[in-house]
Amino acid sequence: MGEPGTPELLSLEELEASGGLRTGRKHILSILVENKPGVLTRIAGLFARRGFNIDTLTVGPTDDERYSRITLTLDGALHPIDQVTKQLHKLVNVLKIRDLEPAETVARELALFKLAVDGASRAEVLQICEIFRGKVVDVSRRSITVEITGTTDKIEAFDRMLRPFGLVEMMRTGEIAISRGRAET
Amino acid sequence: MRAVDAIVECLKAEGVEVVFGLPGGANIPTYDALYDADIRHVLVRHEAGGGHAAEGYAKATGKVGVCLATSGPGATNIVTPIQDAMMDSVPVVFITGQVRTDLLGTDGFQEADVMGITMPAVKHSVMLRHPLEIPRALHEAFYIARTGRPGPVVVDIPMDLTRADIPYEPVEDIHLPGYQPTTEGNAKQIRQAAKALAAAVRPVLYTGGGVISAGASDELRELVEAGGFPLTCTLNGLGSFPAPHPLWLGMLGMHGTRTANYAMDEADLIVAIGARFDDRVTGKLSEFAPRAKFVHIDVDPAEIGKNVPAHIPIVGDARNVLPRLTEEYRALGAEQARLESWWQRIHAWQERHPLRYDDTTDDEIRPQFMIESLYRATDGDAIVSVDVGQHQMWAAQYYHFRRPRKWLSSSGLGTMGFGLPAAMGAKAGMPGEQVVCITGDGSIQMNIQELATCAQEGIDVKVFIMNNGYLGMVRQWQELFWDRRYSAVDLGRWPDFVKVAEGMGATGVRLSSKVTLEADMREALETPGVVVVDVPVTAEENVYPMIVPGGAAREMEG
Known part of the structure; x- marks a missing residue:
């Protein structure tokens, strides 16, 4: 694909192909976070920045009042999911992330x-x-x-x-x- | 004590000596506490200048930079420095004033959602809700900014909180359950990497800013010299290894040396240390280093495997990992002779494709000649800040750095307007060093107001403007790829930088004699105070060699 700095015209197919992140495999991510303002925005922002569409999202308290549990489901190829979970880990308020295996969940x-x-x-x-x-x-x-x-x-x-x-x-x-x-x- | 005095106590406890900022309604209380605090405050003329100055300070000193801004427009003005610090992993704490809590969310005067606006650009950020949170939040901010992969942290403090009466005790027991950087490096992986190095016949070490952040230059040198490995640096990694050096191939990437890019292309093993395979380094990713296996050493696990697959990933701090890698490598007793034919090939490239330019036969100054002259005039030992564009690339090519923290460049974000304030911050932090800013006639105008700050504060930076009358890098692309349709790149003949300098309280000189350029530069460098040196250069010179956009690294042109 051409570089944005060159006059070469890009076909729409090329543009769409480059954003092809959705593969149909469903992921359930279980994320343990500190119960602090703005945490959900940070997490949602990371997904949005990479063009992910979150299918479902739930947030609730856990047995420990300092923490909340976020469960979210989305489609994605394994590699982009891997990159986004690594980025999630970098958030200071995120403690733990599990990409749950459907058979064991x-x-x-x-x-x-x-x-x-x-x-x-x-x-x-x-x-x-x-x-x-x-x-x-x-x-x-x-x-x-x-x-x-x-x-x-x-x-x-x-x-x-x-x-x-x-x-x-x-x-x-x-x-x-x-x-x-x-x-x- | 007053909460604002607690803020100052925090800064002192963190060893802060200089802060950069500009007051406004929402942080007047903080500024009251600074009035007689034993901390130098540099009053910048625009918050963006303050943010970049804090970056320059941090890059040159290795300490955490601090920038203060008021709410609303003050805070939005530092968004660019925040993102800049994020991209180049610079430890800076930004403390922003915020409207008082009862006004939050009401579109109060000078209110902006600073948390929301900066969220994607920070390593971490926090808006305080209670005055008692202030000390811990600030100490945590410094801790997060400087540890792991360094980066910017924003602390947003509503004004009413700063007027509270709170106790202060230094916070030393910082424990953040969600933030525990891995710095050691896995022993088994390090052994694997040593074996891979011992088995490689065409290895290249590829080092970035991470080596400098980690303070691992000596450790890197040990490894490189132990194995006699060829090494190349990224733009941000210049100075991580002493240059020039027989084992150094020069910078790699879009405007790197042919030798460095060819070596990456033919390598059978690439050891990336604190570097992140940026698109300006790899060229066309699918054709990048097609024969290589990758060892990737980085403190940030999210970088490993992001752009290229890492065959041997090592998550850790280079300063911890490199000595162990060197030790393991030495223990293997690899035969040095295996690299002979590789070095022959590299030397042949170096001989055939040195960095070169066609010098003029008259008195016109080529931009490359200007950098070479400055390199000699400063004895190659200045702290050099640059802006963004052609001058930045030529500086990277023709000014060599023997030591880390001498090269201050906005490499990841590519922020025009970075150079002058960064030089100011560096000089404030390292007053004994010669600090020069190499800039372009386009870039300098983006934060030129900081000349007045430098003059007032006695921060004696020397600014060298490579003046070609164009936004040169865009012009170069328009020349090469857009049929010379020079759209919106002609800056004309204004301003007169000598007059601007004088108006700002600096000395302005214009140097247009090629023959005496170096001597004239020396004179300018020895002139006391802030000096602005305007150097008219060839208007339409291009930066070469160049990986053409979308091309593979082996297809360099020029």
Whole structure:
């Protein structure tokens, strides 16, 4: 590819190819950080600077009040992920980063589905909820709201089943994840 | 005590003798504490000058530089020096005033989101929320700035905090759970590297600014001389190894020597020490050093494997790693003769492709001749700061540095306007040394106001302006790659730098006689006070050799 300082015209294909970071492999990064203002901005900024699109992001307290846990999922080839995790390590407020291996990880997400369901189809919806171990958390004459937890796949399957009944809106928390076995994440 | 007095106590405890800055509403209390503190404050004329001065001070002395700026525009004016310090790993603590906490986020007068604006440009930054945090935060800032891979740290202090009454005790127990640089270097990896060096028949050592930051020049020399290895330096690494030297190939990269670039191209082993394979070094990355294996020694693990794969990565401080590498290498008893044919090849390149230029037959001064004259006039022993552009490259090519911390260059960011304030900072930190600034007629105008600072403060820098009437490097690219369409590079004949110098309280001279140039330069160097030397040079001279943009290192032109 030509250098920006030369008059050679660049094709759009060339420009797009050079930014080809997304490969479809999903990563779950679990990041332990100091509970201080601005930490999330620093981390998000590092990803943005390298053209990453973060798919999900959750932040919450840990068993130690000095620290918070950030779990984020994204697509990327292994190499750019490697570079970005090294850069994350350089942040003074970041203590630990794990690129979690899907097979050795338990990941869960919570979702809320609000459905425009009246009397006629309510029974059928409740039946599906039961199969997915969903829980009804709100009901009105013209709607029902269901809470469900599980893997991303399960929530997507639930979504596909319920959508035809009239989805008003849906909210997802993004995944949190913990490593399997005795070892700490 | 007043929180601002605690700030001053912190600075003293950190051994700060000089700070650079400019006061404003939000840091008046801090300046009140400085009024009778035993710390020299250099009042710059623009905060950018203060930031670069702190960098120059840090680069020349090896200590942490300090720059003060007020909130809002004061702080935004130091964004360039902050990024500059980040790119070249310069330890500087920037202390910015901020509006009082109850005004934060309300678009208060002179409010700017300093944390947000500087976040991608800092090694670390913190905005204080409570006066009791001040001492620890400042000590941590110094610690973070100077350890590991050095860099800029910003401490943003809302004004109301500085007016509090707090106790001060020096903080010595700094423990940052998320910041523990690896400095030792893995013993097994070091042994592997020694073996690779002993097995290599075409090795090259490639050293950067990291060697200087680590204070590892003597250790580097030991290794190089133990093995008789050829060595090349990056722009930022000049002075890490004494030049000229029989084992030194010159600088590498876009305007490096052919020998250095050819050696990298044909090497079977490249040992990178505190260098980061910048695009100006590698040329076309896919064709960079195609036969080489890489040993990469760096204190920053994120540099290793970033641009080229490291076959033997060593995370550590060069000062710790190099002596052990030398020891391991010596123990292997490698046969020196294996490098003979490699050296023959290198010597042939050196003979065929020395740095050269066509000198004039009349009295016109070639820019290269100007640098050579200055090299002789200063006996090759000055601290040299440069700005950015053609003069910077010629200075790098024709001024040789025998010792580290003599060469102050904005190498990574390439900031025009760096040179004069950096020279000012260096001279403030090293008053006994001859400090010269080599600059261009374009660059000098970007922070020329600091001449007044130098004059007022008695900081006697000597400024040599290579005056070709152009933004020369851009003109060169337009000549070579854009059909000589000289768009927006002609600076005309103004200003008259001699008159500007006089107006700023400096001595101004114009040297246009080639025959007496060196002697005239010596006279200027011996003139007391700040001296500005305007040297008209060939207007359209190009920096060669050159790796053409997008080209491979072996395809050098000129």
